[in-house]
Amino acid sequence: xxxxxxxxxxxxLIAAALILExxxxxxxxxxxxxxxxxxxxxxxDTLAVMCVSFAAxxxxxxxxxxxxxxxxxxxxxxxxxxxxxxxxxxVFRTDNNLDxxxxxxxx
Amino acid sequence: MKxxxxxxxKWLNEGSETLDQEMMESLEGDYLxxxxxxxxxxxxxxxxxRFHMIIRSAYIRISTAFSVVLxxxxxxxxxxxxxxxxxxxxxDTLVESEVSEFYIEHTLEHTGAVNxxxxxxxxxxxxDTLGEAHVLFIAVCSVxxxxxxxxxxxxxxxxxxxxxxxSEEPHDDDILLTGVRVLFPLIVMFGIYIILNGxxxxxxxxxxxxxxxxxxxxxLSVYGYxxxxxxxxxxxxxxxxxxxxxxxxxxxTFHFVTGANDIKAMIGIGTPGTIFxxxxxxxxxxxxxxxxxxxMYALFTMFRKGDF
Numbered sequence: 001x002x003x004x005x006x007x008x009x010x011x012x013l014i015a016a017a018l019i020l021e022x023x024x025x026x027x028x029x030x031x032x033x034x035x036x037x038x039x040x041x042x043x044x045d046t047l048a049v050m051c052v053s054f055a056a057x058x059x060x061x062x063x064x065x066x067x068x069x070x071x072x073x074x075x076x077x078x079x080x081x082x083x084x085x086x087x088x089x090x091v092f093r094t095d096n097n098l099d100x101x102x103x104x105x106x107x
Numbered sequence: 108m109k110x111x112x113x114x115x116x117k118w119l120n121e122g123s124e125t126l127d128q129e130m131m132e133s134l135e136g137d138y139l140x141x142x143x144x145x146x147x148x149x150x151x152x153x154x155x156x157r158f159h160m161i162i163r164s165a166y167i168r169i170s171t172a173f174s175v176v177l178x179x180x181x182x183x184x185x186x187x188x189x190x191x192x193x194x195x196x197x198x199d200t201l202v203e204s205e206v207s208e209f210y211i212e213h214t215l216e217h218t219g220a221v222n223x224x225x226x227x228x229x230x231x232x233x234x235d236t237l238g239e240a241h242v243l244f245i246a247v248c249s250v251x252x253x254x255x256x257x258x259x260x261x262x263x264x265x266x267x268x269x270x271x272x273x274s275e276e277p278h279d280d281d282i283l284l285t286g287v288r289v290l291f292p293l294i295v296m297f298g299i300y301i302i303l304n305g306x307x308x309x310x311x312x313x314x315x316x317x318x319x320x321x322x323x324x325x326x327l328s329v330y331g332y333x334x335x336x337x338x339x340x341x342x343x344x345x346x347x348x349x350x351x352x353x354x355x356x357x358x359x360t361f362h363f364v365t366g367a368n369d370i371k372a373m374i375g376i377g378t379p380g381t382i383f384x385x386x387x388x389x390x391x392x393x394x395x396x397x398x399x400x401x402x403m404y405a406l407f408t409m410f411r412k413g414d415f
Binding site: 075078079081082085086089 | 280282283286289290293
Protein backbone atom coordinates (compact mmCIF):
# COMPACT_ATOMS: atom_id res chain seq x y z
CA UNK A 1 0.00 0.00 0.00
CA UNK A 2 2.76 2.42 0.99
CA UNK A 3 4.57 1.62 -2.22
CA UNK A 4 1.48 2.51 -4.22
CA UNK A 5 1.10 5.84 -2.42
CA UNK A 6 4.74 6.62 -3.18
CA UNK A 7 4.26 5.65 -6.80
CA UNK A 8 1.13 7.77 -7.06
CA UNK A 9 2.77 10.85 -5.57
CA UNK A 10 5.81 10.40 -7.76
CA UNK A 11 3.68 10.14 -10.90
CA UNK A 12 1.56 13.11 -9.93
CA LEU A 13 4.67 15.23 -9.33
CA ILE A 14 6.16 14.27 -12.68
CA ALA A 15 2.86 15.00 -14.43
CA ALA A 16 2.59 18.37 -12.72
CA ALA A 17 6.16 19.19 -13.72
CA LEU A 18 5.42 18.24 -17.32
CA ILE A 19 2.32 20.44 -17.44
CA LEU A 20 4.15 23.38 -15.84
CA GLU A 21 7.11 23.02 -18.15
CA UNK A 22 4.84 22.92 -21.19
CA UNK A 23 3.16 26.09 -19.98
CA UNK A 24 6.53 27.71 -19.49
CA UNK A 25 7.73 26.75 -22.96
CA UNK A 26 4.57 28.05 -24.60
CA UNK A 27 4.69 31.22 -22.56
CA UNK A 28 8.33 31.96 -23.37
CA UNK A 29 7.73 31.49 -27.05
CA UNK A 30 4.26 33.00 -27.45
CA UNK A 31 3.96 35.93 -25.06
CA UNK A 32 4.46 39.34 -26.56
CA UNK A 33 5.98 41.34 -23.70
CA UNK A 34 9.27 40.62 -21.99
CA UNK A 35 7.94 40.75 -18.42
CA UNK A 36 5.31 38.14 -19.28
CA UNK A 37 8.00 35.94 -20.74
CA UNK A 38 10.09 36.30 -17.58
CA UNK A 39 7.09 35.18 -15.54
CA UNK A 40 6.56 32.14 -17.75
CA UNK A 41 10.20 31.10 -17.65
CA UNK A 42 10.30 31.59 -13.89
CA UNK A 43 7.46 29.09 -13.48
CA UNK A 44 9.47 26.54 -15.41
CA ASP A 45 12.66 27.35 -13.56
CA THR A 46 11.35 27.08 -10.03
CA LEU A 47 8.14 25.09 -9.64
CA ALA A 48 8.73 22.55 -12.40
CA VAL A 49 12.30 21.91 -11.29
CA MET A 50 11.14 21.50 -7.71
CA CYS A 51 8.47 18.98 -8.76
CA VAL A 52 10.96 16.93 -10.76
CA SER A 53 13.52 16.97 -7.96
CA PHE A 54 10.96 15.93 -5.34
CA ALA A 55 9.88 13.13 -7.63
CA ALA A 56 13.48 12.04 -7.97
CA UNK A 57 13.92 12.12 -4.18
CA UNK A 58 10.83 9.96 -3.77
CA UNK A 59 12.00 7.60 -6.47
CA UNK A 60 15.53 7.06 -5.10
CA UNK A 61 14.51 6.92 -1.45
CA UNK A 62 16.13 8.99 1.26
CA UNK A 63 19.84 8.56 0.68
CA UNK A 64 22.88 10.74 0.02
CA UNK A 65 21.57 11.29 -3.50
CA UNK A 66 18.38 12.75 -2.04
CA UNK A 67 20.44 15.32 -0.15
CA UNK A 68 22.11 16.27 -3.41
CA UNK A 69 18.72 16.72 -5.05
CA UNK A 70 17.64 18.90 -2.14
CA UNK A 71 20.71 21.03 -2.72
CA UNK A 72 19.76 21.32 -6.39
CA UNK A 73 16.34 22.66 -5.35
CA UNK A 74 17.95 25.10 -2.92
CA UNK A 75 20.42 26.40 -5.50
CA UNK A 76 17.84 26.76 -8.26
CA UNK A 77 15.41 28.53 -5.95
CA UNK A 78 18.18 30.91 -4.90
CA UNK A 79 19.53 31.74 -8.34
CA UNK A 80 16.49 31.72 -10.58
CA UNK A 81 14.53 34.44 -8.72
CA UNK A 82 17.73 36.50 -8.50
CA UNK A 83 18.29 36.39 -12.24
CA UNK A 84 14.60 37.04 -12.89
CA UNK A 85 14.72 40.05 -10.59
CA UNK A 86 17.82 41.44 -12.33
CA UNK A 87 16.40 40.90 -15.82
CA UNK A 88 13.13 42.59 -14.90
CA UNK A 89 15.09 45.46 -13.38
CA UNK A 90 16.98 45.79 -16.65
CA VAL A 91 13.71 45.83 -18.57
CA PHE A 92 12.32 48.44 -16.21
CA ARG A 93 15.31 50.70 -16.63
CA THR A 94 15.90 50.36 -20.37
CA ASP A 95 12.51 49.70 -21.99
CA ASN A 96 11.11 52.89 -23.50
CA ASN A 97 7.67 51.43 -24.25
CA LEU A 98 7.07 50.16 -20.75
CA ASP A 99 3.92 52.27 -20.41
CA UNK A 100 2.24 50.28 -23.15
CA UNK A 101 3.15 46.94 -21.65
CA UNK A 102 2.36 47.34 -17.97
CA UNK A 103 0.36 49.66 -15.77
CA UNK A 104 2.89 51.56 -13.68
CA UNK A 105 2.09 52.70 -10.20
CA UNK A 106 2.49 56.40 -9.67
CA UNK A 107 3.50 57.39 -6.18
CA MET B 108 53.24 64.85 -14.92
CA LYS B 109 55.13 63.54 -11.93
CA UNK B 110 52.91 65.30 -9.44
CA UNK B 111 49.83 63.87 -11.12
CA UNK B 112 51.17 60.36 -10.84
CA UNK B 113 52.02 60.87 -7.22
CA UNK B 114 48.54 62.04 -6.33
CA UNK B 115 46.98 59.20 -8.27
CA UNK B 116 49.21 56.59 -6.71
CA LYS B 117 48.45 57.92 -3.28
CA TRP B 118 44.77 57.76 -4.03
CA LEU B 119 45.07 54.22 -5.38
CA ASN B 120 47.06 52.96 -2.41
CA GLU B 121 44.63 54.43 0.06
CA GLY B 122 41.89 52.60 -1.80
CA SER B 123 39.47 55.27 -0.73
CA GLU B 124 36.47 56.70 -2.51
CA THR B 125 36.42 58.33 -5.89
CA LEU B 126 38.45 61.28 -6.97
CA ASP B 127 36.58 64.41 -6.13
CA GLN B 128 35.81 66.92 -8.84
CA GLU B 129 38.54 69.34 -7.86
CA MET B 130 41.22 66.70 -7.97
CA MET B 131 40.04 65.50 -11.36
CA GLU B 132 40.20 69.00 -12.80
CA SER B 133 43.71 69.53 -11.54
CA LEU B 134 44.69 66.21 -13.01
CA GLU B 135 43.11 67.15 -16.32
CA GLY B 136 45.06 70.41 -16.50
CA ASP B 137 48.24 68.65 -15.50
CA TYR B 138 47.73 66.05 -18.17
CA LEU B 139 47.19 68.60 -20.91
CA UNK B 140 50.24 70.58 -19.82
CA UNK B 141 52.30 67.42 -19.95
CA UNK B 142 51.12 66.75 -23.49
CA UNK B 143 52.10 70.19 -24.68
CA UNK B 144 55.55 69.86 -23.17
CA UNK B 145 56.00 66.56 -24.93
CA UNK B 146 54.97 68.01 -28.27
CA UNK B 147 57.49 70.84 -28.11
CA UNK B 148 60.18 68.39 -27.16
CA UNK B 149 59.39 66.29 -30.21
CA UNK B 150 59.67 69.23 -32.61
CA UNK B 151 63.07 70.14 -31.18
CA UNK B 152 64.38 66.64 -31.40
CA UNK B 153 62.95 66.09 -34.86
CA UNK B 154 66.14 66.26 -36.93
CA UNK B 155 68.34 64.26 -34.62
CA UNK B 156 65.79 61.48 -34.39
CA ARG B 157 65.55 60.91 -38.13
CA PHE B 158 68.38 58.39 -38.02
CA HIS B 159 66.60 56.50 -35.24
CA MET B 160 63.43 56.51 -37.27
CA ILE B 161 65.19 54.86 -40.22
CA ILE B 162 66.66 52.16 -37.99
CA ARG B 163 63.31 51.62 -36.34
CA SER B 164 61.44 51.16 -39.61
CA ALA B 165 64.09 48.75 -40.87
CA TYR B 166 63.83 46.78 -37.63
CA ILE B 167 60.04 46.58 -37.95
CA ARG B 168 60.30 45.36 -41.54
CA ILE B 169 62.90 42.71 -40.73
CA SER B 170 61.01 41.43 -37.71
CA THR B 171 57.77 41.23 -39.71
CA ALA B 172 59.48 39.29 -42.50
CA PHE B 173 61.09 36.98 -39.97
CA SER B 174 57.81 36.26 -38.20
CA VAL B 175 56.10 35.52 -41.53
CA VAL B 176 58.87 33.09 -42.47
CA LEU B 177 58.64 31.45 -39.04
CA UNK B 178 54.88 31.01 -39.34
CA UNK B 179 55.16 29.50 -42.84
CA UNK B 180 57.83 27.07 -41.64
CA UNK B 181 55.67 26.05 -38.69
CA UNK B 182 52.66 25.51 -40.95
CA UNK B 183 54.78 23.42 -43.34
CA UNK B 184 56.05 21.22 -40.50
CA UNK B 185 52.55 20.69 -39.16
CA UNK B 186 51.17 19.85 -42.63
CA UNK B 187 53.99 17.38 -43.14
CA UNK B 188 53.12 15.70 -39.84
CA UNK B 189 49.44 15.54 -40.74
CA UNK B 190 50.32 13.74 -43.99
CA UNK B 191 51.98 11.00 -41.98
CA UNK B 192 48.84 10.22 -39.98
CA UNK B 193 46.68 7.19 -40.85
CA UNK B 194 43.55 7.58 -42.91
CA UNK B 195 40.20 8.15 -41.26
CA UNK B 196 38.28 4.91 -40.69
CA UNK B 197 41.33 2.72 -41.18
CA UNK B 198 41.29 -0.44 -39.06
CA ASP B 199 44.92 0.05 -37.96
CA THR B 200 44.49 3.55 -36.54
CA LEU B 201 45.62 4.39 -33.04
CA VAL B 202 42.06 4.68 -31.78
CA GLU B 203 41.38 1.07 -32.69
CA SER B 204 44.55 -0.18 -31.04
CA GLU B 205 44.85 -1.65 -27.58
CA VAL B 206 45.78 1.61 -25.83
CA SER B 207 42.26 2.46 -24.77
CA GLU B 208 41.61 -1.05 -23.53
CA PHE B 209 44.85 -0.95 -21.57
CA TYR B 210 43.81 2.32 -19.95
CA ILE B 211 40.41 1.00 -18.95
CA GLU B 212 41.74 -2.25 -17.55
CA HIS B 213 44.97 -1.21 -15.87
CA THR B 214 44.52 2.42 -14.75
CA LEU B 215 43.37 1.42 -11.28
CA GLU B 216 46.25 -0.94 -10.66
CA HIS B 217 48.92 1.41 -12.09
CA THR B 218 47.79 4.76 -10.72
CA GLY B 219 45.33 3.95 -7.93
CA ALA B 220 42.74 6.35 -9.32
CA VAL B 221 39.12 5.25 -9.33
CA ASN B 222 38.37 7.96 -11.89
CA UNK B 223 40.08 6.61 -15.01
CA UNK B 224 40.18 9.95 -16.82
CA UNK B 225 41.92 11.63 -13.91
CA UNK B 226 44.45 8.79 -13.85
CA UNK B 227 45.13 9.22 -17.56
CA UNK B 228 45.45 12.98 -17.76
CA UNK B 229 47.47 13.42 -14.57
CA UNK B 230 49.55 10.28 -14.55
CA UNK B 231 49.98 8.63 -17.95
CA UNK B 232 49.83 11.95 -19.75
CA UNK B 233 51.05 14.19 -16.95
CA UNK B 234 53.31 16.28 -19.16
CA ASP B 235 50.45 16.95 -21.56
CA THR B 236 48.44 18.43 -18.70
CA LEU B 237 51.48 20.43 -17.64
CA GLY B 238 51.56 21.86 -21.16
CA GLU B 239 47.87 22.73 -20.93
CA ALA B 240 48.38 24.56 -17.65
CA HIS B 241 51.23 26.50 -19.23
CA VAL B 242 49.09 27.30 -22.26
CA LEU B 243 46.56 28.91 -19.92
CA PHE B 244 49.34 30.81 -18.18
CA ILE B 245 50.75 32.03 -21.52
CA ALA B 246 47.28 33.11 -22.63
CA VAL B 247 46.93 35.24 -19.51
CA CYS B 248 50.43 36.62 -20.02
CA SER B 249 49.68 37.73 -23.57
CA VAL B 250 46.36 39.27 -22.54
CA UNK B 251 48.18 41.14 -19.77
CA UNK B 252 50.82 42.41 -22.19
CA UNK B 253 48.05 43.87 -24.33
CA UNK B 254 45.51 45.05 -21.77
CA UNK B 255 47.17 45.57 -18.39
CA UNK B 256 47.19 49.22 -17.31
CA UNK B 257 50.15 50.09 -15.12
CA UNK B 258 49.68 52.68 -12.42
CA UNK B 259 52.43 54.85 -13.88
CA UNK B 260 52.88 57.33 -16.72
CA UNK B 261 50.00 57.12 -19.19
CA UNK B 262 48.27 54.40 -17.23
CA UNK B 263 47.54 56.59 -14.23
CA UNK B 264 45.28 58.90 -16.17
CA UNK B 265 43.48 55.98 -17.78
CA UNK B 266 43.05 54.40 -14.39
CA UNK B 267 41.49 57.52 -12.95
CA UNK B 268 38.64 57.18 -15.43
CA UNK B 269 38.48 53.43 -15.38
CA UNK B 270 38.36 53.25 -11.60
CA UNK B 271 35.78 55.92 -11.30
CA UNK B 272 32.87 53.55 -11.77
CA UNK B 273 34.16 51.46 -8.89
CA SER B 274 32.20 53.92 -6.77
CA GLU B 275 29.01 52.47 -8.26
CA GLU B 276 29.83 49.19 -6.57
CA PRO B 277 28.48 47.34 -4.69
CA HIS B 278 25.29 47.75 -6.61
CA ASP B 279 22.45 49.15 -4.61
CA ASP B 280 20.33 46.02 -4.76
CA ASP B 281 19.61 44.09 -1.60
CA ILE B 282 18.32 40.98 -3.33
CA LEU B 283 21.49 40.61 -5.38
CA LEU B 284 23.82 41.35 -2.49
CA THR B 285 22.14 38.92 -0.11
CA GLY B 286 21.85 36.22 -2.74
CA VAL B 287 25.51 36.42 -3.64
CA ARG B 288 26.50 36.48 0.03
CA VAL B 289 24.80 33.12 0.38
CA LEU B 290 25.86 31.72 -2.98
CA PHE B 291 29.54 32.65 -3.11
CA PRO B 292 30.73 30.34 -0.28
CA LEU B 293 28.62 27.52 -1.67
CA ILE B 294 30.11 27.92 -5.15
CA VAL B 295 33.68 28.02 -3.85
CA MET B 296 33.02 25.05 -1.58
CA PHE B 297 31.61 23.10 -4.50
CA GLY B 298 34.67 23.92 -6.61
CA ILE B 299 36.98 22.77 -3.82
CA TYR B 300 34.96 19.57 -3.51
CA ILE B 301 35.32 18.88 -7.24
CA ILE B 302 39.08 19.47 -7.08
CA LEU B 303 39.68 17.36 -3.97
CA ASN B 304 37.44 14.55 -5.22
CA GLY B 305 39.09 14.57 -8.64
CA UNK B 306 40.66 11.13 -8.31
CA UNK B 307 37.43 9.55 -7.07
CA UNK B 308 34.57 11.04 -9.05
CA UNK B 309 34.09 12.91 -12.31
CA UNK B 310 35.76 16.29 -12.16
CA UNK B 311 39.26 17.34 -11.31
CA UNK B 312 41.45 20.38 -11.49
CA UNK B 313 40.12 21.94 -14.65
CA UNK B 314 36.41 21.77 -13.89
CA UNK B 315 36.82 22.63 -10.20
CA UNK B 316 39.07 25.56 -11.06
CA UNK B 317 36.53 26.79 -13.56
CA UNK B 318 33.81 26.68 -10.89
CA UNK B 319 35.94 28.64 -8.41
CA UNK B 320 36.88 31.16 -11.10
CA UNK B 321 33.22 31.66 -11.98
CA UNK B 322 32.43 32.21 -8.31
CA UNK B 323 35.18 34.84 -8.05
CA UNK B 324 33.87 36.59 -11.16
CA UNK B 325 30.37 36.63 -9.67
CA UNK B 326 31.70 38.13 -6.45
CA LEU B 327 33.67 40.74 -8.37
CA SER B 328 30.80 41.83 -10.56
CA VAL B 329 28.49 42.21 -7.58
CA TYR B 330 30.72 43.58 -4.82
CA GLY B 331 33.26 45.43 -6.93
CA TYR B 332 36.99 45.88 -6.97
CA UNK B 333 37.41 47.45 -3.55
CA UNK B 334 36.11 44.29 -1.87
CA UNK B 335 37.93 41.78 -4.07
CA UNK B 336 41.23 43.64 -3.80
CA UNK B 337 41.31 42.69 -0.14
CA UNK B 338 42.03 39.07 -1.00
CA UNK B 339 42.93 38.94 -4.70
CA UNK B 340 45.44 41.32 -6.20
CA UNK B 341 48.12 41.13 -8.86
CA UNK B 342 50.50 39.89 -6.18
CA UNK B 343 48.18 37.02 -5.20
CA UNK B 344 47.76 36.07 -8.82
CA UNK B 345 51.51 36.02 -9.43
CA UNK B 346 52.34 34.06 -6.29
CA UNK B 347 49.58 31.49 -6.74
CA UNK B 348 50.18 30.73 -10.41
CA UNK B 349 53.95 30.63 -10.06
CA UNK B 350 53.87 28.34 -7.04
CA UNK B 351 51.30 26.07 -8.67
CA UNK B 352 53.17 25.74 -11.97
CA UNK B 353 56.57 25.22 -10.34
CA UNK B 354 55.23 22.65 -7.88
CA UNK B 355 53.44 20.81 -10.67
CA UNK B 356 56.62 20.69 -12.75
CA UNK B 357 58.74 19.55 -9.81
CA UNK B 358 56.37 16.82 -8.64
CA UNK B 359 55.86 15.52 -12.17
CA THR B 360 59.60 15.50 -12.84
CA PHE B 361 60.19 13.68 -9.57
CA HIS B 362 57.55 11.15 -10.56
CA PHE B 363 59.08 10.50 -13.96
CA VAL B 364 62.69 10.38 -12.78
CA THR B 365 61.93 7.86 -10.05
CA GLY B 366 59.72 5.84 -12.38
CA ALA B 367 62.18 5.71 -15.26
CA ASN B 368 65.17 4.69 -13.10
CA ASP B 369 63.41 1.93 -11.18
CA ILE B 370 63.75 3.77 -7.90
CA LYS B 371 61.18 2.63 -5.42
CA ALA B 372 58.40 5.21 -5.26
CA MET B 373 58.28 7.00 -1.92
CA ILE B 374 54.66 7.99 -2.46
CA GLY B 375 52.62 4.85 -2.79
CA ILE B 376 49.35 4.30 -4.59
CA GLY B 377 47.38 4.00 -1.38
CA THR B 378 43.98 2.42 -0.97
CA PRO B 379 41.87 3.15 -4.04
CA GLY B 380 38.68 4.95 -3.11
CA THR B 381 40.09 7.09 -0.31
CA ILE B 382 40.92 10.71 -0.82
CA PHE B 383 44.67 10.31 -0.29
CA UNK B 384 45.01 7.63 -2.94
CA UNK B 385 46.56 7.66 -6.37
CA UNK B 386 49.98 8.93 -5.35
CA UNK B 387 50.40 12.51 -6.51
CA UNK B 388 46.97 12.92 -8.07
CA UNK B 389 45.52 15.02 -5.26
CA UNK B 390 48.26 17.70 -5.17
CA UNK B 391 48.42 17.77 -8.97
CA UNK B 392 44.67 18.37 -9.11
CA UNK B 393 45.02 21.19 -6.59
CA UNK B 394 47.79 22.88 -8.59
CA UNK B 395 45.86 22.64 -11.85
CA UNK B 396 42.74 23.97 -10.12
CA UNK B 397 44.66 26.96 -8.74
CA UNK B 398 46.05 27.83 -12.16
CA UNK B 399 42.66 27.53 -13.85
CA UNK B 400 40.83 29.61 -11.22
CA UNK B 401 43.45 32.37 -11.30
CA UNK B 402 43.46 32.35 -15.10
CA MET B 403 39.71 32.74 -15.41
CA TYR B 404 39.61 35.56 -12.89
CA ALA B 405 42.61 37.33 -14.43
CA LEU B 406 41.17 37.12 -17.94
CA PHE B 407 37.90 38.62 -16.73
CA THR B 408 39.56 41.49 -14.91
CA MET B 409 41.92 42.20 -17.79
CA PHE B 410 39.11 42.42 -20.29
CA ARG B 411 36.94 44.45 -17.97
CA LYS B 412 39.26 47.15 -16.70
CA GLY B 413 42.84 46.19 -17.23
CA ASP B 414 43.82 45.72 -13.62
CA PHE B 415 42.98 43.68 -10.57
